[in-house]
Amino acid sequence: MKGLYWQQISSGEETNFVILEKDNLPVLNDNCVKVQVKACALNRINMKLLSEIKMEKEFLPIGREIAGVVLEIGGKVSSFQPQDEVVGILPLDSDESGLCEVIVIHEHYLVHKPEKVSWLEAVGTICDGVRAYTALHYLSFVSPEKTLLVMDGASSFGTIAIQLAQHRGAKVISTVYSLEDKQYLERLTPSLARIIDESNGKYDLTESCLEETGGLGVDIILDAGVRLYSKESETTSQHLLPHKHDIITLLSVGGHWVTTEENLQLDPPDSRCLFLKGATISFLNEEVWNLSNMKQGKYLCMLEDIMEKLSNGVFRPHLDEPIPLYEAKVSMEMVQKNQTRKRQVVQL
Structure with missing residues (x-):
């Protein structure tokens, strides 16, 4: 299972993005769902924030905003069923890249995607x-x-x-x-x-x-x-x-x-x-919602309202043309250097 990662080679070295192959998916726990990813948005990595909260890794996964179809659910999952279309944001401490074909994620990081909203619009709007x-x-x-x-x-x-x-x-x-x-x-x-x-x-x-x-x-x-x-x-x-x-x-x-x-x-x-x-x-630090789980209910309501407004035409995201997976590395380098104006979305 291929995914895009940022590789930290040495301190102060220029950003290096690599495609890695993962052998196995994490175990599907009771509160997690397995999702087939259809689209993933690219967002700039805040290296300083990750350093301050002690979350630096040798290989940091890229692509946290994902949309896809639920393939399988854990025994205690109550919000989703197989074949549901979902969208969400992976947590900061996730070990998985959103650019993998299939990922496992806790149900409390996902909401339903409205039927008339495209995969690209969903992930291009949520963050x-x-x-x-x-x-x-x-x-x-x-x-x-x-x-x-x-x-x-x-x-x-x-x-x-x-x-x-x-x-x-x-x-x-x-x-x-x-x-x-x-x-x-x-x-x-x-x-x-x-x-x-x-x-x-x-x-x-x-x-x-x-x-x-x-x-x-x-x-x-x-x-x-x-x-x-x-x-x-x-x-x-x-x-x-x-x-x-x-x-x-x-x-x-x-x-x-x-x-x-x-x-x-x-x-x-x-x-x-x-x-x-x-x-x-x-x-303004939108990561506070993921850094603390005290207001998880408000966070999920916010995600649901964003999708509802997108479905009703209140939001029209400023999207670039969809990016194929093989161009994700180059596109992410441009995003990290602030060289893009429109939201970059990879279509899987």
Whole structure:
């Protein structure tokens, strides 16, 4: 049984992905199901997180978002039957690659896939859906009449976040960094309140957002990285990121900033500004659902709701063309280097 793995040869060495052959499947325990994988999404590996929680391995399995058909169930499985179509996210400590033809997984990591949802759409939405729900429901409480700023809205995650916010009645502003991304967002329905193209330097993020909100500021900001300080040696991609002070300036009274910047540092003037506004900062780490099983029920309800909204047309994922298994290694190298814009999905 072949699968894709990341091989750690030595510290600091460039990422190395390899195809390994596994002889036998793990034993099918009472609460596990055997799944024939039909599609698997590729997502960037957070090596720093795995190192901090002591989960580094010589061969780290690749491909955690999977969709497929149940072949066999354990004696105590109550949620699924053979031939059920399922979708889910493998746990962080999984020893199996989602790019194997058949895998064994605990039933509490899976939900039913709606019939009219394709395999590619299911796995291409579920991870970004979890991130969007975590950011907009559990960290910032999006609701009608609120204004949301989504940085880099044409990314696979930004697209799902925009659609979830609009479904909840929020007014959405988004930034883009290319003409292609701008044209993509313009095709979304319902239309966004404003699309700010930062690629040509004509539009100032702060001025545009304050103009759109009548000077009141944005209720929720969902970033895609920030600049902690300015330096001459920064790359073009870093230069396009907003400065932390700009984001704080944009926040409304009682606003929420949801950040993906895990090393965020605030200066005393920034903290003072947040205090005066009564604003808050939350850190977006969607892996908390798998790092703790205290809220397993909420997690499964979230996965089911994501699939329901995908089935009803609320979500339309930003997918690339399906990738054959023999190209998975090259595609994963591009994903790890942040060289892809659309969600990469391998079709088995």
